[in-house]
Amino acid sequence: MIVTLTPNPSVDRTVTLAGELRRGAVQRAEAVTSQAGGKGVNISRAAVSAEVATLAVLPADPDDPFVHELHAARIPCEPVPPAGPMRVNVTISEPDGTTTKLNSPGATVAASDLASLAETVTRHAGGADWVVLAGSLPPGAPDGWYAELVARLRGRGVRVAVDTSDAPLRELVARLADGAPHLMKPNGEELASFTGDDPVLLEADPAAAARAAGSLVAAGVDEVLVTLGPHGAVLVNADGAWHASPPPTTVVSTVGAGDSSLFGYLLGDLRRQPPDQRLALAVAYGSAAAGLPGTTIPRPSQVDVALVPVREILLTPEG
Numbered sequence: 001m002i003v004t005l006t007p008n009p010s011v012d013r014t015v016t017l018a019g020e021l022r023r024g025a026v027q028r029a030e031a032v033t034s035q036a037g038g039k040g041v042n043i044s045r046a047a048v049s050a051e052v053a054t055l056a057v058l059p060a061d062p063d064d065p066f067v068h069e070l071h072a073a074r075i076p077c078e079p080v081p082p083a084g085p086m087r088v089n090v091t092i093s094e095p096d097g098t099t100t101k102l103n104s105p106g107a108t109v110a111a112s113d114l115a116s117l118a119e120t121v122t123r124h125a126g127g128a129d130w131v132v133l134a135g136s137l138p139p140g141a142p143d144g145w146y147a148e149l150v151a152r153l154r155g156r157g158v159r160v161a162v163d164t165s166d167a168p169l170r171e172l173v174a175r176l177a178d179g180a181p182h183l184m185k186p187n188g189e190e191l192a193s194f195t196g197d198d199p200v201l202l203e204a205d206p207a208a209a210a211r212a213a214g215s216l217v218a219a220g221v222d223e224v225l226v227t228l229g230p231h232g233a234v235l236v237n238a239d240g241a242w243h244a245s246p247p248p249t250t251v252v253s254t255v256g257a258g259d260s261s262l263f264g265y266l267l268g269d270l271r272r273q274p275p276d277q278r279l280a281l282a283v284a285y286g287s288a289a290a291g292l293p294g295t296t297i298p299r300p301s302q303v304d305v306a307l308v309p310v311r312e313i314l315l316t317p318e319g
Contacts, residue, residue, distance in 0.1 A: 001053040002266060003128040004040030005121050007114075007145075008106040008138040009058045010089040011066065012037035014253065014294035017094050033294045036069040037089070039134030039163055041077075042259035043266075046285070046297045048075050050267060055128075057121050059083040059113060059138075080120050083107060091294070097251030106138040114141055118149055125158040130266055133181075134163045134259070143167040144175065151179030159183075163262055165190045173216070180220035185262045186213075187227045203228045206243035210234045210313045214241070223275075225265050225282060227258050233286070234313065235265075235279040241315055242276050244283040247307035249291050256295040261286030264303070280308040 016031040040056055047054035060067050060079035066086050070077045084107020092100040125131045131153055133146050146168050153160050161183035162172060169186065173194045188203035195212045202209045206228065213224040213236040223237040232245045264285030268278030284305040288298035 001055070001128045002043065002047050002130050002132060002263075003055045003057065003121065003124050004044045004132045004134060005117065005149075006038035006040030006056065006058045006135050007109075007117060007133075007141065008087070008136045009036070009038035009041055009060065009066065010087045010104065010106070011035070012089050012091065012255070012295045014091045014093055014255070016293065017092065019095065021092055021094055021098075021100060031293075035295050036066045036073075037256075037295050039259050040132055041070070041075070042256050042295065042297055043132055043134065043263045044075050044077070045073065046260055046263035047267075048073070049297060049299050050263075052267065052270065055124055057117065057124065059107075059109065059117060060086065078120060078124070080113075080116050082113065084109075091253070091255050093253050093255075093293070097253065097290075099254050101255070103136075106136070108140040109138045110140060114145060118152065121149070122152060122156065125153055125156065128158065129270055130159050130161055130183075132161045132163070132262070132266070134262075136164065136166070137168050143171040147172045147175040147178065150181050151175075154179045154181075161185065161262065161266065163258070166193070170194050173219075176216070176219040176221065180216075180222075182222040183225065183265075184216060184221050184223075185225045185227065185258070185265075187258060188229070191226055202226075203231055206231065206234045207313055207315070210236050210241040210243070210315055214315065225262065225279070227261050227282075227286060229254070232283050232308075233261060233279060235275055235282075237275060239275070241313040242279050242310055243313050244276075244279045244308050244310045246283050246287040247304065249287045251290045252293050253295070254290050256297060257286045257289040260289035260297055263297075276310045276312070277305075280305050280310050283308045
């Protein structure tokens with residue numbers, strides 16, 4: 001079972017343009033779609049499609065249309081009140097696959113709200129194979145909240161995966177000695193934000209990304225999955241490092257691709273696959289998502305892991 005926590009969920013609205021985005025111009029949208037989203041919600045959506053037991057925990061009023069949409073999609077969820085109005089994130093999608101995201105900050109939370117979320121996640125964690133803490137933190141949440149929750153969950157013997165960015169990510173890395181996640185999933189830019197490396201270099205050079213991710217493993221993280229956009233992904237753990245290249249893909253929208261990659265990796269783990277196969281499944285899921293519009297999460301029938309080549313990276317000080 002995968003329990004997901006999305007502390008800052010959103011209605012993901014995608015505006016599809018027929019041509020290139022032109023600043024300052026009036027353009028007509030070809031299509032507009034909306035979907036209940038957020039990183040953890042997307043992972044739970046992928047789990048339902050793959051017939052994997054899941055529970056999505058999020059701050060919301062039980063009667064919010066967002067929650068009703070999850071119920072309609074048969075996504076098990078536990079809304080935790082109180083909650084402010086649901087934020088709306090807008091993605092502008094161009095024909096060549098370029099996506100521009102405009103993310104709202106979300107409703108401000110109080111310490112009591114965060115305590116309710118943490119208690120709910122902890123209560124359900126005992127029967128879970130993985131607990132996934134995913135996405136940004138809402139206004140009012142301290143930057144170290146994920147780090148504190150990881151330590152709390154690890155103290156109860158729960159396997160924890162974290163996918164976040166900016167200050168919450170940096171604070172998590174600063175506190176790895178107090179409780180490191182079992183799995184972290186940064187992208188190249190997020191990895192560079194605390195290693196000091198060039199993010200463009202990390203995305204283009206899997207060996208450089210693997211070396212940078214190795215610093216997290218040395219600090220106590222069991223496994224680090226680094227997504228590299230068109231360059232696939234790398235996986236690093238105490239036993240080695242691997243790089244998977246994506247299959248040929250016509251990119252439609254990259255929104256949700258990272259969430260799909262993380263689910264693919266967790267699915268491989270639930271199947272007890274070895275590291276290289278877990279990585280291949282992660283890249284297959286992420287590539288399938290990139291070929292779909294908006295925040296569409298791929299179904300298993302749309303994922304072809306046979307098209308993903310994986311090679312081992314032999315790490316040396318020079319790379």
